[in-house]
Amino acid sequence: MKKICFLTLLLAAFAARAETVVVELVLKEHLFAPTQLILPAGKKIKLLIHNQDGSPEEFESFSLNREKVILGQATGVVFLGPLEPGEHSFSGEYNPDTARGLIKVVPLSEWQAGGH
Numbered sequence: 826m827k828k829i830c831f832l833t834l835l836l837a838a839f840a841a842r843a844e845t846v847v848v849e850l851v852l853k854e855h856l857f858a859p860t861q862l863i864l865p866a867g868k869k870i871k872l873l874i875h876n877q878d879g880s881p882e883e884f885e886s887f888s889l890n891r892e893k894v895i896l897g898q899a900t901g902v903v904f905l906g907p908l909e910p911g912e913h914s915f916s917g918e919y920n921p922d923t924a925r926g927l928i929k930v931v932p933l934s935e936w937q938a939g940g941h
Contacts, residue, residue: 845869850884852895853877855920861927865936870905883918889928892918 846868851858855878864870874884876895884893884903895901908930917924931939 845871847871847873849873849875850926851875851877852882852917852924855882855917855923857915857917857924857926860925861929863929863931863936863939863941864905864908865933865941866910866930867907867933869907872903872905874901874903876901880919882920882924884915885918886913886915886928888913889915891915 846865848862848864848870850862850872852874862872874893874895876882876897876899879897881894881896884891884895884901886892889905889908891903891905893901893903905928910930910932913928913930915926915928
């Protein structure tokens with residue numbers, strides 16, 4: 826009985842993990858690439874931010890209520906969602922004039938049709 830419960834919990838954990846969409850963002854020369862991310866509505870998002878600069882930067886989005894300092898030559902993780910369709914700007918707090926971007930959240934069917 827304990828083995829069945831453990832296996833059920835393990836399968837549930839894998840199913841939940843499959844629900845998370847992983848997206849990567851690169852910061853190089855104080856610029857985010859890509860500058861626009863298209864994400865699916867209703868899904869959990871794991872945003873991996875690779876800071877290729879030598880200095881730290883803070884990913885910041887007021888509309889998403891997220892802030893994350895990423896050290897130079899390091900990767901940071903920001904979890905989002907599930908989100909409703911809409912747009913959310915983000916920037917680097919230390920270089921707000923250059924490190925800028927936009928997250929566009931679209932219905933899941935539109936996101937899937939876009940080949941993501």
